[in-house]
Amino acid sequence: LSAGVLEITYNNPAFDTIYQEDYKASLSLKNATLDVRARTCFSDVSVSAFCSEKYRSSVIKINSDFAEKVACEITLKNWGSRTFGHWYAQINRDASVRLDDTDCSVTGDTVYIKRNLNGKVFCTALYAENGIKTAVNKHSAKVITEKSAKHQNTLILTVAVADDFAAAVNLANERIELVKADIDKVYSEHISDWHKFWDKSYIQL
DSSP states (O other): OOOOEEEEEOSSOTTOGGGEEEEEEEEETTTTEEEEEEEESSEEEEEEEEEETTTTEEEEEEEEEEEEEEOOEEEEEOOOOOOBSBTBTTBOSOTTTTSSOEEEEEETTEEEEEEEOSSOEEEEEEEESSSEEEEEETTEEEEEOOOEEEEEEEEEEEEEEESSHHHHHHHHHHHHHHHHHTHHHHHHHHHHHHHHHHHTSSOOO
16 A cells, blocks of 8 residues: 655756766664755755654645756655555456545645545545645645756655545654654654664664
8 A cells, every 4th residue: 555655856967877967865864864965066965754653644844956047846646556466366357446545635734645445544645835725626635846057955755554544644744743843853762762772783883
């Protein structure tokens, strides 16, 4: 079951390997943080991300510089999950099964994609600090920033499961508001939790 796909693009070959002058992607096990930097003759893009277990949310920070003004386009989408009854022997040939139970909406600075489960529902919510939010269709939404040579944006992503959609949306909003209130505190707690985890293990970092 897919909770969705998040894509960040600039309509610019910022991550195209053929244009890379400098590229670095690292996952810090000590701090459980992902850092990516890609520098080309067109751009210099840095992305930092972590997932807070306490707040059940991912935080993504984007900083970028471009040689000319561009718009940042962020897409959250969920096209559904194919049904596989029992490995490949019982594939349902009807590709429409379980692909039509999705709904997308926008409220304020947050986009929501909601789906039914067996007896439960879930909501994938994405908050973006900057950009115009638009529901493209019932499967996807876009966040598009104004054209600029410099971009800074903070994204908060969470998936909430509940008995009904109203409860799932409320839970997602509660998490986002808690994280928004003090992202530095959330990150400090995240680092502290992982340091405690490694201290209890046999692995030394």
